[in-house]
Amino acid sequence: MDPDCNNSCTKEPSSPQLISSPQTNRHATGGGTNRQINLQNLENLGAQSTDSGTVPNLKWSFSDSKTKIFNGGWTRTQVVAYLLASHDLAAAQQHLKKGPVFSPKTAATT
Numbered sequence: 001m002d003p004d005c006n007n008s009c010t011k012e013p014s015s016p017q018l019i020s021s022p023q024t025n026r027h028a029t030g031g032g033t034n035r036q037i038n039l040q041n042l043e044n045l046g047a048q049s050t051d052s053g054t055v056p057n058l059k060w061s062f063s064d065s066k067t068k069i070f071n072g073g074w075t076r077t078q079v080v081a082y083l084l085a086s087h088d089l090a091a092a093q094q095h096l097k098k099g100p101v102f103s104p105k106t107a108a109t110t
Helices: 035-040 104-109
Strands: 067-070 073-078 091-096
Touching: none
Parallel strands: none
Antiparallel strands: 067 073, 073 091
16 A cells, blocks of 8 residues: 555455445546446456456447547447557447448548
């Protein structure tokens, strides 16, 4: 445990347990959080003592991706530019009206 920690720091649990109020700050610094996502992903809030840090986090919510709106519908794309841990994976979520065709080349250039 960090000797400079005061009450804003949390102890690392000795065994996995449910944390009712995840904390992402230390020494009064940190960033904004989404409480619901934090509660769903407690393992991402702080690495467990057994984690060697070699496995990247590939979990991504499409709600965090940019949404592009077209005349025929909308699409959300996720590529390596925004999800750096993903070298071989790209994904798209799309909603098209009846008739339009999605073109990845068009979506990538807009």
